[in-house]
Amino acid sequence: MVSGVLDIESETALAAPAAALAAVLRPGDTIALSGDLGAGKTTLARAMLRALGWAGDVPSPTYTLVQPYDLEAFPVWHVDLYRLEDPHEAEALGLFETEAALLIEWPERLGARLPADALRLHLAGSGDAPRHLTWTAPKAWEGRWPPLPPR
Ligand SMILES: Nc1ncnc2c1ncn2[C@@H]1O[C@H](COP(=O)(O)OP(=O)(O)OP(=O)(O)O)[C@@H](O)[C@H]1O
Ligand SMILES: [Mg+2]
Numbered sequence: 064m065v066s067g068v069l070d071i072e073s074e075t076a077l078a079a080p081a082a083a084l085a086a087v088l089r090p091g092d093t094i095a096l097s098g099d100l101g102a103g104k105t106t107l108a109r110a111m112l113r114a115l116g117w118a119g120d121v122p123s124p125t126y127t128l129v130q131p132y133d134l135e136a137f138p139v140w141h142v143d144l145y146r147l148e149d150p151h152e153a154e155a156l157g158l159f160e161t162e163a164a165l166l167i168e169w170p171e172r173l174g175a176r177l178p179a180d181a182l183r184l185h186l187a188g189s190g191d192a193p194r195h196l197t198w199t200a201p202k203a204w205e206g207r208w209p210p211l212p213p214r
Contacts, residue, residue, distance in 0.1 A: 064200065064201060065205075066200070067197065069209075070194075071103075071186075071196055073193070074106055081107055081110030082114040083208075083210040085114035085115045087204075087208065088111070088115070089137075090137040090138070090162050090164055092203075093167060093177070093182070094164070094166050094167065094181065094182045095170035096167060096168050096170065096184050097169070097170055097184070097186070098186035098187060099187075101189045102186040102187065104169075105143075105168065108141050112134075112139065115132075115136070116134060116135060117132055124142060125143050128144065129141075129158075131163065138161075138162070138163035138164070139164045139165075139166065140161060140163045140165050140166070141168075142156070142166065144167060144168065145168065145169045147169070147173075150175070150176045158173075159178075167181075180203035182198065182199075182201070182203075183199040184198050
């Protein structure tokens, strides 16, 4: 497990970490995006999908729960579990069977069903304030996240 922190001064500054994540994302991966209401989880997911080549809309999946994206390389599902009442409901959504990469907002709703090899990202801050991105990277993400510092 590796943990760390990154300051994100503005929404624009999300583009760099989003692109770094997009560059290493693989089918079957889970990225757990936690943080309070308005912390920027959807904004980060949107920036990742842009970096992955998606040119269309990226609506918040608050009501649909799962918004699939058929990207050229592999499918990505943007998931928002805010309205999930029980971890078992996630099975009906197909989250544990898909080969798509999962970007999951409100991953805490999954409780112990959150895959152990998920990359856990947490955004702190709200409103116009700068955000702090912290993470816990399991072994499955070794060499992928955190990105190597430029030299
Ligand atoms: N540094 C920043 N990073 C991300 N978002 C920022 C930043 N600064 C300001 N914002 C703004 O904060 C808001 C974040 O909204 P967003 O929908 O992404 O939050 P969320 O975490 O997905 O909320 P929810 O829990 O309701 O799904 C946006 O309006 C965005 O423009
Ligand atoms: Mg959101």
